[in-house]
Amino acid sequence: xxxxxxxxxxxxxxxxxxxxxxxxxxxxxxxxxxxxxxxxxxxxxxxxxxxxxxxxxxxxxxxxxxxxxxxxxxxxxxxxxxxxxxxxxxxxxxxxxxxxxxxxxxxxxxxxxxxxxxxxxxxxxxxxxxxxxxxxxxxxxxxxxxxxxxxxxxxx
Amino acid sequence: xxxxxxxxxxxxxxxxxxxxxxxxxxxxxxxxxxxxxxxxxxxxxxxxxxxxxxxxxxxxxxxxxxxxxxxxxxxxxxxxxxxxxxxxxxxxxxxxxxxxxxxxxxxxxxxxxxxxxxxxxxxxxxxxxxxxxxxxxxxxxxxxxxxxxxxxxxxxxxxxxxxxxxxxx
Numbered sequence: 001x002x003x004x005x006x007x008x009x010x011x012x013x014x015x016x017x018x019x020x021x022x023x024x025x026x027x028x029x030x031x032x033x034x035x036x037x038x039x040x041x042x043x044x045x046x047x048x049x050x051x052x053x054x055x056x057x058x059x060x061x062x063x064x065x066x067x068x069x070x071x072x073x074x075x076x077x078x079x080x081x082x083x084x085x086x087x088x089x090x091x092x093x094x095x096x097x098x099x100x101x102x103x104x105x106x107x108x109x110x111x112x113x114x115x116x117x118x119x120x121x122x123x124x125x126x127x128x129x130x131x132x133x134x135x136x137x138x139x140x141x142x143x144x145x146x147x148x149x150x151x152x153x154x155x156x
Numbered sequence: 157x158x159x160x161x162x163x164x165x166x167x168x169x170x171x172x173x174x175x176x177x178x179x180x181x182x183x184x185x186x187x188x189x190x191x192x193x194x195x196x197x198x199x200x201x202x203x204x205x206x207x208x209x210x211x212x213x214x215x216x217x218x219x220x221x222x223x224x225x226x227x228x229x230x231x232x233x234x235x236x237x238x239x240x241x242x243x244x245x246x247x248x249x250x251x252x253x254x255x256x257x258x259x260x261x262x263x264x265x266x267x268x269x270x271x272x273x274x275x276x277x278x279x280x281x282x283x284x285x286x287x288x289x290x291x292x293x294x295x296x297x298x299x300x301x302x303x304x305x306x307x308x309x310x311x312x313x314x315x316x317x318x319x320x321x322x323x324x325x
Binding site for chain 2: 049051054117124131141143
């Protein structure tokens with residue numbers, strides 16, 4: 001009787017694959033999600049929304065994004081401007097370094113679109129150096145990033 | 157069929173209970189696969205939907221570097237650009253002042269009519285390739301600057317550039 005009761009559990013002791021496969025799938029999806037988020041390299045900004053905006057959709061590839069870091073988080077981000085993961089301070093020297101980095105990028109691939117992302121509350125004099133850096137880098141034009149929501153929708 | 161089932165019930169009472177217990181337990185709804193499937197569906201829709209704020213781009217010419225030093229000659233009429241001076245009045249959307257340096261352009265008010273007013277000025281006074289300089293005073297919000305830029309684009313101007321931040325008047 002005791003032996004029989006032992007064979008009972010032993011008969012069931014195969015590894016149940018179903019939960020393992022479930023967990024593995026969840027992990028795969030989790031890492032896929034994380035990988036996608038990290039490639040965006042975008043800092044959290046509230047983008048300007050416009051009335052009757054004629055803005056175009058942006059390509060997700062071949063773009064260099066200059067982020068204008070909001071003033072309260074410049075210490076956190078390590079500078080006033082960010083190009084990808086690189087941070088540049090707001091001094092003329094920092095802007096020069098930003099434009100030379102951007103220039104290298106544009107020389108390697110002239111098809112790269114330069115995007116300028118700034119918060120809607122940002123003062124113009126903090127955005128202008130980023131535009132100038134794009135000029136110095138030799139960009140023909142830039143894309144100013146705006147929200148696809150029109151005025152009033154974003155703050156509601 | 158009843159003949160087959162009868163002997164175990166008669167002979168071994170404990171065994172019968174062991175056989176029946178799992179059967180009665182499986183009568184309750186097994187939640188695990190359902191939760192698995194629900195999670196997978198959830199993750200599918202999370203992936204499928206775009207949580208990122210929908211971003212769009214306004215194409216703009218880059219500002220000329222010399223524009224910060226070069227003063228605009230007021231007597232050079234043919235090439236003189238239309239300067240739109242922008243200044244934020246408060247933190248609210250569309251609450252800004254806007255002035256054109258050309259007195260022939262009527263008063264410009266922020267809002268949905270701004271593009272139409274600029275379009276009217278374009279029709280009566282300028283060629284579409286007339287240069288427009290957006291000149292925000294120091295401290296103007298980016299949102300307000302872009303609003304003017306967008307209005308000028310909507311009006312049909314093709315040469316619009318951003319000037320250096322000017323002193324507040």
